[in-house]
Amino acid sequence: MSSNNSQKIWETVPQKGFFGHPKGLFTLFFTEFWERFSYYGMRAILLFYMYYEVTRGGLGLDKATALSIMSIYGSLVYMSGIIGGWIADRLIGTQKAVFYGGILIMLGHIALAIPGNVPFFFVSMVLIVLGTGLLKPNVSSVVGDIYSPEDRRRDSGFSIFYMGINLGAFIAPFIVGEVGMKVNFHLGFSIAAVGMFIGLVVFMVTRKKNLGQAGLEVPNPLTAEEKKAYTKWAIIIGAALAILIAVTISTGILTFDSFVAFIAILGIIIPTVYFVVMYRSPKTSKAERSHVLAYIPLFIASVMFWSIQEQGATILATYADTRTDLTVGNYEISPAWFQSANPLFIIALAPVFAWLWVKLGNKNPSIPKKFSLGILFAGLSFLVILIPGYFAGEDALVSPIWLVLSYLIVVLGELCLSPVGLSATTKLAPKAFSAQTMSLWFLSNSAAQAINAQIVKFYTPETENIYFGTIGAVAIILAILLFVISPRIEKFMTDVN
Template sequence: MSKLNMKKVYESVPQKGFFGHPKGLFTLFFTEFWERFSYYGMRAILVFYMYYEVSKGGLGLDQSLALSIMSIYGALVYMSGIIGGWMADRLFGTSKAVFYGGILIMFGHIALAIPGNTTLFFISMVLIVLGTGLLKPNVSSIVGDMYSENDDRRDSGFSIFYMGINLGAFLAPLITGSAMGYSFHLGFGFAAIGMFLGLLVFIFTKKKNLGLAGTIVPNPLSPEEKKKVFKIFSLSIIVIAVICAAAIPAGYLTFDVFIAFIGVLGILIPTLYFIVMYRSKKTTDVERSRVIAYIPLFIASVMFWVIYDQGATILANYADKRTQLDFAGIHISPAWFQSLPALFIIIFAPVFAWLWIKLGKRQPTIPQKFSIALLLAGLSFIVILLPGYLSGGDSLVSPIWLALSYLIVSLGELCLSPVGLSATTKLAPAAFSAQTMSLWFLSTAAAGAINAQVVKFYSQETEMLYFGVIGGASIVLSIILFMLSPKIQSFMKGIR
């Protein structure tokens, strides 16, 4: 988007009306609240749905396979953000991308809510993957459009927006986790209702609150380019369909092959993306320097999400199989633990937002905040290995240990995720604004692709080694990033 268009968009948005922030933050706050309600509500019970026996309402898949599918699903959800960001940048703008994405997500959850077989399950997964790819990166990009580049409210605004995400993420597992005791499909139905409510908020408030934010196509395709893209897209669909039709019955396209393929894509796609952005004629010299600064932040983000996202796989399984679920006279659903990170962020997000404003120019730099996040992520895994070390690997452990691990990694998330969202909008080349936001979420996709392989090494016997190696790797990377922070900051060319 050109500087002129950025100014036009900024001036069209009412700049007061939501806790001292642009009025459009209300629309995006509640749209994302309900979208995240649907996503985290579904995610909290999905892995249990896959590996629980059919007699208990599940699909009866092998537990190791279920953990890998859960990880690769997370990778695909965020990998599809590249397509969603590109479509917003080149075809119809971020506002329409959010709307279309919400529709697909809602129908995906409706499909999950209908009792069926694995075929219907995978159809629902495809719909949610495509819908999230359209909605997730683009709603965050619209938040960035509402602020000028040097607006001091920017980081605080993203923190408030992020708190909306976590309000939805906190409530949803409590509801769907309770519902899964009756029926998994009832829980998925609540997720569908959540996305429907999010669409209503967006449709009825965007015109008044968002102005031109999200309506301008930054880098539109020419008519000739549209024809070329349509041909490539159509041919790709045909080729994929033919390959699947031939390879699946022959046994060449198995889950393991597919998971390995997505793992390669998780590393290859961001690498190619950085090369394209850096070499583009539309990228200025200052923007190229900022792209270089973004690379170590991206790597740090991948390491952080490798640990964080295991909260929905390894730690979910840990809650189900290794944790004492009768506590203080209450029977705890294993899905309820998925609410803890969001609860901690709701509590501490205002503290961090206040802290960054209070510190002003004295606050840690962006790379330093990332290094703190990596340190905390590593410590969260070190903490969870302690009960096994102290009491042995056979006895059930107190849920307090799991809660403490979630607390530590959640504090790390507050040092990385809202800061990373804000930094991405600052460091993005103008011609790649929405696509660079997709690249930020691609770090989560890369983490999911890595986790799809890593989770295979987890078992009750390897538990201590598993948590120790991964946690230790994060701590080492934290130290390296902290030492490199001044150099990285110099490449940001004035961005803090």
């Protein structure tokens, strides 16, 4: 997309109307609010649904297996964003990708809502993975399209958008979690499906008036010859994969453990290939190549951060269920409620950080330094959670305050890294790879969770302190290293700040 086309696009978006931001931010805010409501509502009860006994309405899977499935599922959700970004960049544009993605997500939640067994569970996972891959990276790309490149409201706008994401994530565990844990898991999943339906309605009703031309253009469309070639190779690769899967399953080569290892390898290989392709592409200018080089250490830092943050839905969720005293007076709170702690703190603190970045102006810490702060807080959050176990022992129930404190600290890191990373991605992305670079940003989360699928196997009550301590210490060391090399990264960022 040329700079002239980019300017023409954002000029079609009403620039005032939502907290001093473009009107399109309203549409994207509430679309993502309901999508996150459905996703995080489902996720708040999914782990428990997997490892609770059949007599309690669950699938009765082994707990370690459930933890790995949860991580691999999260990895595939974000990995599919690469496909979603490519489809948007080269076939249908970001607006259509958001809409079709929402439909698939809704169908996935409906599949979960049908009382059944493990096959129903995996069908729903496939639908949600594909749908989120279409919607998640592309809705964020449209946010970037509604601002001019020089608009100083951009970082603040992404922070507001990020607050909408977390408002949906905050409410969902209280509604979906309460119904799913105390009434019926499938009824909880039904509520998640309704949430996605509402998000689709909001998007369809308001997009023409509020978004203008943002997201309608296909930045790098396929030629007729390319369409024929890609169709041919898609059929060949699809058939080859089907045969390979059938053979490896029947021979015992493809097992759950080998699949987890394969996804972990993909989580490293795919972003590496993308960085090489973007850097070497003739459509990438000299300045954009420099930006790609600057983006690589930020990507690595993001992987470290999300590796810790995403364990809030796996290891810390299990910690809430088995290691935390859930009795408050005469009432026993649901372990799913703790999934609201992270978004609650983001809702409370996101406006503060949005105001802070604007207030600091030219005194703002650079993007790499904000990333180093993010990793530092993530590491500290794991060091904090090992304290109660160290003093109380592996068999004692600990105060929920420690768990809440850990979520609070990692949120401080998230607000330094995640909205800033979204904004930096739209600034550093080569024009010909705009949506795909946003997909690459989400792939850092995918890589983190693919790695987590291997790491979570080492967590037991006996290894708890070593587990939290080692991961926390590694994060802090990486934060210090990133801070030291920040000036060098800033040189590669050239005109971006």
